Amino acid sequence: MLRTAQAALGVSVLSGLDKSFAAAEPAPAGTGGKAKAVIYLYMAGGMSHIDTFDPKTGVTKGYKDPIGTNVSGIQLGGYMTKMSKMADKLSIVRSMTSKTGAHQEGNYMMHTGYDRRGTILHPTLGSWAQHFKGRSHPSLPSSVTIGAGSANAGFFPTALAPVPISSPQDGLQYAKPTVGEDMFKKRLSLVNEFDTAFRDKFRSPEVRAYTEFYDETINLLTSKDLEAFDLTKEDAATRQMYGNGFGQGCLLARRLVQSGVRFVEVTAGGWDMHTQVDGAMERTGKGMDTAFSALLTDLQRTGLLDSTMVVLGSEFGRTPDINENNGRDHYPKVFSTVFAGGGVKAGYVHGASDKDGREVADKQVTVQDFIATIGAAMGLPVSEVVMSPSGRPFTVGDRGKVVSELFA
Template sequence: MKNAYLKLDPASRREFMLRTAKAALGVSVLSGLDNEAFGAAEAAPTGKGGKAKAVIYLYMGGGMSHIDTFDPKTGETKGFKDPISTNASGIQLGGYMTKMAKQADKISIVRSMSSKTGVHEAGTYIMHTGYDPRGTIVHPTLGSWAQHFKGRSHATLPSSVTIGAGTANAGFFPPALAPVPISSPESGLQNAKSSVTDDMFKKRVSLMNEFDSAFRDKFRSPEVRAYTEFYDETMNLLTSKDLEAFDLTKEDAATRQLYGNGFGQGCLLARRLVQSGVRFVEVRSGGWDMHNYIDEAMERTGNGMDNAFAALLTDLKRTGLLDSTLVVLGSEFGRTPNINENSGRDHYPKVYSTVFAGGGVKGGYVYGSSDKDGKEVADKQVTVQDFIATIGAAMGLPVSEVVMSPSGRPFTVGDKGKVVGDIFA
């Protein structure tokens, strides 16, 4: 048994440990862990960056059209709706962004993003890690990087959470640094309570500790200590009143209605978690792979994002959290400037847009540009590595510091990306 366990790769070992916990303790520990996956840097300039105590990363899975959202055009690539004016002088948004148009004075838009991949899986991976996917190693995401450098953000709550379909891991960091995945914001940690009585649960924990003690004493490796830490932190969370942070029913009806359904409720949960001390929260929205009938898709998915994003900024401002919380919106690539034969847009990594707000970021600001048709970067190209490094710098992470993986390879936050310091106030 011992030899078979040690031959497993880290992901397989973690899966084994989680399933053992479920069988032994009567809990699945963390909601969504069994789901399949969702689809040296420059430091920030002196006095810029590092203000964000927390980050909310809104990820538009599938490839968000830049032209229909944050980089509208008026020529042949315009699309089905005209650009609209905003409350920020000189800035227009796509015609579907009616509510974000009233929040433009709070955001910085980067219109010169560019990636080398137009494939969903690889594009998603790099927009979360700053690294191209490799078969020999898994790279950490930003929540894990932050916990590595800064430690835990809360005594019992996790330091990072991912809301939406998919799995999350810590890359080459210990498993205790992995984000907690939440499948549904309404359900939260629905499997956090044991299916057995409190007395029986305590007996099972005691028995398992007794069973494991000889193994832990014999194998005093960092990896074994990491899994022990993972279990200890999970036990603390299971018995903490802080679990209420995951319960959306604690919000009043007016606030829940403000955010809307689906993705919006994920954004509301993100606000609750950040307010309670979670450092990094990702909220994932699907439905952006709009090859067909993009006007209908934008009326549905685009309007949902517009409402939720605007509600989140409004709510963070109302609760006094916007100055200390960086909100970032991104996608794995943009979509083709020209409408295709199916009234949709296809994959387009050459130029697309991302958005920053709060956390020391300028409001009513545009960095970089695409050309008049949205086909090429015209000014101030920003790579995915720059994007990741900029978020890291906003959190005050040492993005140029080299960290060695267990295999002895050097890595940095954002893979030597350059911080876009101009977006910081």
């Protein structure tokens, strides 16, 4: 259908806007959620908890000493020099645990709350939110992934899938007509003329959805809201504050939620640090430190932090002990995630690992709890059972327990 639209009208949009299936009717939203939008910062590869948000001073310390923060009693890893000034905005969970230390399985679970299975695809949080709450904006998508994110709707209709953006600098590519306005209108008129008889004869939901696709495409093409994807609208100082690569993705995320997109995921790779963890942290860790701190600063400056929850996570942690290659290996037994804004407590640490970062010592949080907590923050009815097309029951976070202690 996308190729048909491009050939017939001279347009192209991404598959996340495909309306070949009708979206589900929104169900009543849950109560208590303060987050109107969520930005999920995903550290792909397995972020070292000890070198970032759960530093140690003993045999597992690593290459840098812990550093103090602007909250008494909270320390961060030595690479987190900018985030150390943001601790008064954070809720740090130091007691995460997962059942898998494999990348694909862990990544899938940290996006869906479910084990990866060959028989079904589970929705990610942006799709769950659109199912329950409907569209968040009349022309912009309700959810977006920036980088190598998980852009699928699971067992929901494809219309609920996030729109994938591969490069924040390029934004939403191919979203402008490739022909002039007069030719565009002429082609649209011809398409409507050819399709009228078919639409009149076959009045099915699928055919109606096909027509809606063209209507929404045109709406998007002619909307000034497309500027939300254009980073050149930001001043040079703001763009520089965020840093490169992942940082520009965070800036785009801020622009999108500011414009009405409900859920944005930004992925940063480079965290699979089996060798030379010190050098890798100097590059990847400090890039995250710069971007995360800039995002929180910018959200506060624009008045969005109270209504936007920022979440940072990874598929697992890394081994407390440095290996023979001066790196750290996969470690799902205990790791850290971070929450900020959107109604969560500030300057708070939830749970703990033991003195060497090897085991959960207090207030264990599962991946299912993590997903359910984000859903609850968005006001989703996380305990409500939704039946898949195959007749199987599912909930947001696979019946995980909401970590209510995180909320102010």
